[in-house]
Amino acid sequence: MTEQSNRQLRLAQRPTGEPADEIWQFTTEDVPEPGDGEFVVAISHLSLDPAMRGWLDDRPSYLPPVGIGEVMRALGAGRVVASRHQDFPEGTHVTGTFGAQEFAVSDGRGVTRVDTGLAPLTTHLGALGMTGMTAYFGLFDVGAMADGETVVVSGAAGAVGSVVGQLAKIKGGRAIGIAGGPEKCAWLTEELGFDVAIDYKAEKVSRALREACPDGIDVYFDNVGGEILDAALARLRRGARVPICGGISQYNAEGRPTGPANYLNLIAARARMEGFLVFDYAARFPAAAAEMAGWIADGRLVSREHVVEGDLTAFPETFRMLFRGANTGKLVLQITEG
Amino acid sequence: MTEQSNRQLRLAQRPTGEPADEIWQFTTEDVPEPGDGEFVVAISHLSLDPAMRGWLDDRPSYLPPVGIGEVMRALGAGRVVASRHQDFPEGTHVTGTFGAQEFAVSDGRGVTRVDTGLAPLTTHLGALGMTGMTAYFGLFDVGAMADGETVVVSGAAGAVGSVVGQLAKIKGGRAIGIAGGPEKCAWLTEELGFDVAIDYKAEKVSRALREACPDGIDVYFDNVGGEILDAALARLRRGARVPICGGISQYNAEGRPTGPANYLNLIAARARMEGFLVFDYAARFPAAAAEMAGWIADGRLVSREHVVEGDLTAFPETFRMLFRGANTGKLVLQITEG
Numbered sequence: 001m002t003e004q005s006n007r008q009l010r011l012a013q014r015p016t017g018e019p020a021d022e023i024w025q026f027t028t029e030d031v032p033e034p035g036d037g038e039f040v041v042a043i044s045h046l047s048l049d050p051a052m053r054g055w056l057d058d059r060p061s062y063l064p065p066v067g068i069g070e071v072m073r074a075l076g077a078g079r080v081v082a083s084r085h086q087d088f089p090e091g092t093h094v095t096g097t098f099g100a101q102e103f104a105v106s107d108g109r110g111v112t113r114v115d116t117g118l119a120p121l122t123t124h125l126g127a128l129g130m131t132g133m134t135a136y137f138g139l140f141d142v143g144a145m146a147d148g149e150t151v152v153v154s155g156a157a158g159a160v161g162s163v164v165g166q167l168a169k170i171k172g173g174r175a176i177g178i179a180g181g182p183e184k185c186a187w188l189t190e191e192l193g194f195d196v197a198i199d200y201k202a203e204k205v206s207r208a209l210r211e212a213c214p215d216g217i218d219v220y221f222d223n224v225g226g227e228i229l230d231a232a233l234a235r236l237r238r239g240a241r242v243p244i245c246g247g248i249s250q251y252n253a254e255g256r257p258t259g260p261a262n263y264l265n266l267i268a269a270r271a272r273m274e275g276f277l278v279f280d281y282a283a284r285f286p287a288a289a290a291e292m293a294g295w296i297a298d299g300r301l302v303s304r305e306h307v308v309e310g311d312l313t314a315f316p317e318t319f320r321m322l323f324r325g326a327n328t329g330k331l332v333l334q335i336t337e338g
Numbered sequence: 339m340t341e342q343s344n345r346q347l348r349l350a351q352r353p354t355g356e357p358a359d360e361i362w363q364f365t366t367e368d369v370p371e372p373g374d375g376e377f378v379v380a381i382s383h384l385s386l387d388p389a390m391r392g393w394l395d396d397r398p399s400y401l402p403p404v405g406i407g408e409v410m411r412a413l414g415a416g417r418v419v420a421s422r423h424q425d426f427p428e429g430t431h432v433t434g435t436f437g438a439q440e441f442a443v444s445d446g447r448g449v450t451r452v453d454t455g456l457a458p459l460t461t462h463l464g465a466l467g468m469t470g471m472t473a474y475f476g477l478f479d480v481g482a483m484a485d486g487e488t489v490v491v492s493g494a495a496g497a498v499g500s501v502v503g504q505l506a507k508i509k510g511g512r513a514i515g516i517a518g519g520p521e522k523c524a525w526l527t528e529e530l531g532f533d534v535a536i537d538y539k540a541e542k543v544s545r546a547l548r549e550a551c552p553d554g555i556d557v558y559f560d561n562v563g564g565e566i567l568d569a570a571l572a573r574l575r576r577g578a579r580v581p582i583c584g585g586i587s588q589y590n591a592e593g594r595p596t597g598p599a600n601y602l603n604l605i606a607a608r609a610r611m612e613g614f615l616v617f618d619y620a621a622r623f624p625a626a627a628a629e630m631a632g633w634i635a636d637g638r639l640v641s642r643e644h645v646v647e648g649d650l651t652a653f654p655e656t657f658r659m660l661f662r663g664a665n666t667g668k669l670v671l672q673i674t675e676g
Contacts, residue, residue, distance in 0.1 A: 062606040225602070247602050259597030264563070264585050266613030268400040273611045275604030 006031045007312050009072045009100035015056055018323055021316045023056070024072070032105040039083035041094055041104050041111075045307075046315065047075035047125045048331040049159070050223075050248045050322050062277055072100035072315075075130060077114070077121045088113065095124050100315055102335060112285075118293050119303070126330035127163050127296060127303030128289050130278055134245055135163035135221075136288045137281040140171075142243035142274050143219040147172045150213050152232055155223030155248060156197065157184035159330035164221045165194045166301050176212045178205060178228055180325045187328060192302055206231040216240070216269075225250045226258060233262035236269035244275050248323065304329030311335050344369045345650050347410045347438035353394055356661055359654045361394070362410075370443040377421035379432055379442050379449075383645075384653065385413035385463045386669040387497070388561075388586045388660050400615055410438035410653075413468060415452070415459045426451065433462050438653055440673060450623075456631050457641070464668035465501050465634060465641030466627050468616055472583055473501035473559075474626045475619040478509075480581035480612050481557040485510045488551050490570055493561030493586060494535065495522035497668035502559045503532045504639050514550045516543060516566055518663045525666060530640055544569040554578070554607075563588045564596060571600035574607035582613050586661065642667030649673050 005028045012025040034040050055066050055073050066073050076099070080092040085108055088094065096111035098104035114124040126132060138160070139145050151168035155161040156177025165175035165188065176196045177188040185197035198208040205228055209217070216237030222229050225247025233242070250257035266273060281288075295301035306327040308318045318333045320326075343366045350363040372378050393404050393411050404411050414436040418426050423446055426432065434449035436442035452462040464470060476498070477483050489506035493499040494515025503513035503526065514534045515526045523535035536546040543566055547555070554575030560567050563585025571580070588595035604611060619626075633639035644665040646656045656671045658664075 230597070244602070245605060250602065256599045257602065259568070259599040259601050261594045261597040263597050263601070263611070264582070264588065264595065264613070266611065267583060267615065268613070270614055270618065271612070273601070273604060274609070275602070275606070276608055277605065280608065 004031050004103075005029065006101055006103040008102070009312055009315050011056065011066045011068055011070060011072055013068065014058055018320060019053070019056060019316065024316050026313065031103045034082050034084045034105055036084050038105050038107050039080045039085045039088045039090075041076075041078040041096070041098055041106060042081045042336065043076045043078040043098050043102055043104060044334060044336045045077045045122055045125060046100055046333045046335060047077075047129070047131075048319055048322055048327075048333060049075065049130075050246050052319065053248075053323070054246075062279075073097060074100040075125060076100075076104075077125050078104075093121060093124075095129055100312065102312065119296060120305075122305040122307055122330070122332050122334075123296070123303045125332055126159060126305045127292055127301060131159040131330050132163050132292050132303070133281065133285055133288055134160045134278040135167055136292065137278060137284070138221055138243040138245055138276060139164050139167050139219065141281065142276045143221060143241045145171060145173060145219050145241075148174075149218035150174045150176070150215065150237070151219045151221065152176045152178065152209065152213065152217045152235075153221040153223070154178040154228045154232070156188055156194065157328050158223060159327075160245070161221070161223050162188070162192060162304065162329055163301070166192050166295075168219075169193050169195075170295060170300055173218075176209070176217075178224075184328055200228060206234060209235045213237075219243070222247065224248050225260070229260045230262040233260055233265045236265060236271045238270055240269050240271035242266075242271060242273040244273060245278070305332050306330060307332045307334050309334045342369050342441075343367065344439055344441040346440070347650055347653050349394065349404045349406055349408055349410055351406065352396055356658060357391065357394060357654065362654050364651065369441045372420050372422045372443055374422050376443055376445050377418045377423045377426045377430075379414075379416040379434070379436055379444060380419045380674065381414045381416040381436050381440055381442060382672060382674045383415040383460055383463060384438055384671045384673060385415075385467070385469075386657055386660055386665075386671060387413065387468075388584050390657065391586075391661070392584075400617075411435060412438040413463060414438075414442075415463050416442075431459060431462075433467055438650065440650065457634060458643075460643040460645055460668070460670050460672075461634070461641045463670055464497060464643045465630055465639060469497040469668050470501050470630050470641070471619065471623055471626055472498045472616040473505055474630065475616060475622070476559055476581040476583055476614060477502050477505050477557065479619065480614045481559060481579045483509060483511060483557050483579075486512075487556035488512045488514070488553065488575070489557045489559065490514045490516065490547065490551065490555045490573075491559040491561070492516040492566045492570070494526055494532065495666050496561060497665075498583070499559070499561050500526070500530060500642065500667055501639070504530050504633075506557075507531050507533075508633060508638055511556075512551075514547070514555075516562075522666055538566060544572060547573045551575075557581070560585065562586050563598070567598045568600040571598055571603045574603060574609045576608055578607050578609035580604075580609060580611040582611060583616070643670050644668060645670045645672050647672045 157179040168175040188194040188197040220232040495517040506513040526532040526535040558570040
């Protein structure tokens with residue numbers, strides 16, 4: 001192991017708009033040695049998440065911005081290759097915020113041991129990982145979805161959205177997904193069981209929502225912001241909930257983002273828009289993941305990961321796929337054979 | 339009574355932007371006679387409310403738009419002058435949605451008998467009326483204010499805002515009001531007991547909020563929307579609540595209103611923005627009004643009504659005062675001696 005080197009992706013400068021190649025720099029260090037109570041993970045897969053875009057901006061948020069010169073913050077999955085920590089022996093598969101690099105040293109805090117017999121490692125970054133947890137707690141807790149309700153989700157072919165719609169179906173509701181392009185829409189209705197898929201590139205979303213939700217929307221799970229959020233706000237049913245965990249259409253906006261012009265519709269609908277961070281539900285992750293794993297085993301929940309095979313140098317281009325709608329399901333960069 | 343006529347204000351055309359004189363027409367009818375189970379109210383005071391602007395637009399909302407040619411919908415106060423209804427004998431003082439006219443016939447539904455010994459009739463349109471109820475249920479129920487929390491309210495020298503801040507103080511919190519001009523701000527801090535008043539015409543609201551709320555905002559009661567809403571969203575404390583019942587800066591907007599660009603701040607703050615309509619709390623109005631009346635009697639709650647004396651022809655100009663920040667406290671048009 002000490003023969004190997006650790007390639008790393010670091011933030012060289014802050015982006016304006018869509019993150020260009022120039023904002024990154026690659027460095028190589030020695031693979032770290034674990035200290036007492038530590039272990040080293042060989043990272044095989046990196047999770048690509050819209051939230052990462054926010055971490056690049058120099059403004060206070062729920063996490064500090066990634067500093068210039070720092071290894072890019074990233075969730076990942078891998079295998080323990082050296083250990084002086086009794087709970088994480090060599091060979092353990094783990095997920096955690098290991099950063100955009102090939103090896104990471106950890107003391108175990110925030111690291112999850114995962115069972116690759118239950119589901120492939122990538123699924124532990126998808127439906128059984130933060131992605132799935134975001135869908136689960138966003139829909140059931142923040143969205144307070146009740147049986148039989150009408151759920152609309154944007155970014156429906158994305159990592160979180162594709163799980164939200166399936167969870168709505170599992171709980172006996174109607175699921176309407178908004179996604180871009182006929183392939184994604186066909187996937188939602190034919191493979192995932194959504195009742196309706198709206199192709200925002202081909203249809204006027206406001207009209208399509210009127211047809212798909214004649215009685216209005218009970219839960220609108222927003223992943224995108226912008227015009228689609230506005231269209232949904234105009235169709236809320238009385239007492240509707242709008243959980244928000246991001247707004248990908250706004251992340252690369254230069255200047256001020258565009259707020260939802262229809263926010264005053266919350267009044268007539270007596271509706272609420274509520275932000276949440278999945279980390280707040282960490283104590284309940286194991287139980288939720290166990291429930292989700294059961295649904296996957298039953299075939300009721302499909303976790304699709306869009307795995308790009310490459311190495312760390314593919315990160316900048318793969319990251320941009322998120323903002324171009326180029327992924328279907330959870331976007332993962334495989335950087336080693338794992 | 340049959341000698342008298344009933345002057346009425348009707349909607350002649352829908353406004354674009356700020357409602358001009360031309361959108362109204364005045365008509366005169368005979369004073370109605372009460373049928374069995376009905377009574378006639380001589381309306382002495384009309385309530386001028388920002389929500390009325392929304393009723394003029396031809397789009398579905400919580401109430402149907404006022405139709406072209408219809409008497410303008412308006413809350414008012416007056417006295418029963420003829421009655422065939424046992425619960426509303428002649429001489430009873432009442433409030434209700436009587437319309438912008440001098441006389442109204444009613445069967446009593448939605449009409450409240452008021453005690454002018456408890457407070458003047460205008461106060462029953464103010465702190466003891468829908469205005470006060472909006473503040474009470476918006477702050478305590480939708481805003482879920484807890485003891486000692488920091489409450490920020492915009493439109494703080496307006497009808498609802500001035501009550502919100504006082505209720506926050508009564509419940510042991512800090513009250514920060516945002517209003518336009520030094521006189522209004524002085525009134526808030528010197529007469530109403532607000533901790534801080536921010537003059538949005540003279541100060542940068544975002545900076546002033548940073549100074550006034552170093553630990554952030556627990557409840558932001560929004561009456562105005564626009565830039566002030568954005569400034570407040572940027573200062574929310576974790577778990578903050580943002581009750582919204584209107585957004586006066588947007589009501590006369592031509593084209594699309596401006597949504598809150600900072601809405602994504604709800605995420606990091608795990609905060610919610612929630613719309614409400616005071617009518618939903620009608621069953622609890624009597625108890626709330628009794629509590630408010632007690633606070634008025636104690637001197638802990640000041641209800642200020644800005645009474646314009648005129649007649650019905652003063653309605654168009656008085657109504658525009660709302661959108662120009664020309665009123666301090668509850669705006670009321672006195673159309674007869676009462």
